[in-house]
Amino acid sequence: GAGVSQSPSNKVTEKGKDVELRCDPISGHTALYWYRQSLGQGLEFLIYFQGNSAPDKSGLPSDRFSAERTGGSVSTLTIQRTQQEDSAVYLCASSPAGTANSPLHFGNGTRLTVT
C-alpha cells in the first residue's frame, strides 16, 4: 500500500521567505509527527498530532514554525521568514492507533535549503 508521502522532495528558498511543506500520512493512521534532521544531527522532534487531541507543539523551535492537520489527515508545516539555520531535512511520520508499541512510518522527507 501507499506509504507516507511528502512534498516537495526538495525546496530551495531565499532567506526571509515563507515555505509550506506537505505530508500525506498513511490512510487510517491517527498519529502524525514532524521531525527535522540538520546536517550531522539526529532527528529533532517538532510537533505531534494525535486524533482530535490538542497537538504537542513542544518541539517547535520558534514562533516562525507552525503546523496544521486538516480533517485528521493531511498536514502542512509552515515556516515563516525562513533563516539559514532552518536548512534541514524535514521528515513526517504517521502511526496507527496511537498505542505505545506502534512504530512510526516515515516519509522520505523534504530537503529545505535556505540561501
Next chain:
Amino acid sequence: DQQVKQNSPSLSVQEGRISILNCDYTNSMFDYFLWYKKYPAEGPTFLISISSIKDKNEDGRFTVFLNKSAKHLSLHIVPSQPGDSAVYFCAARRVNYGGSQGNLIFGKGTKLSVKP
C-alpha cells in the same frame, strides 16, 4: 538536555562478524524503545523494538537488549551483511496516561559500515 544518547557516531565491521550498536537514555519514565535504520535520501524505517518489561527481543539477525538499571540498550546484528550499512537510530517513548503513545525521542544515530 539529550535524553537519548548514541555516543558512537560511526562503527565499522567486517562482513559476517557481529555489529553492536549502543544507546543510553536518561529518562527513567521511558517504557518503550525502538531502533530505526536509515539509508541516504530515504526516511528511517522501523527495525525492532522492546518494551521496558523485557530485557531481550530477537528478530532474525537482529536482537535488542535492554538493561533498565543501567539505562542502556544495544542492538546486535549477526552476521553483519554489507546491506546493513546505514545509519541506525535509537528511539525511546513514554506511554501517556490512558495508554496512548507519547512523543518519540531519537538519538543522533550511529553510521554502520559493513565491509565485504
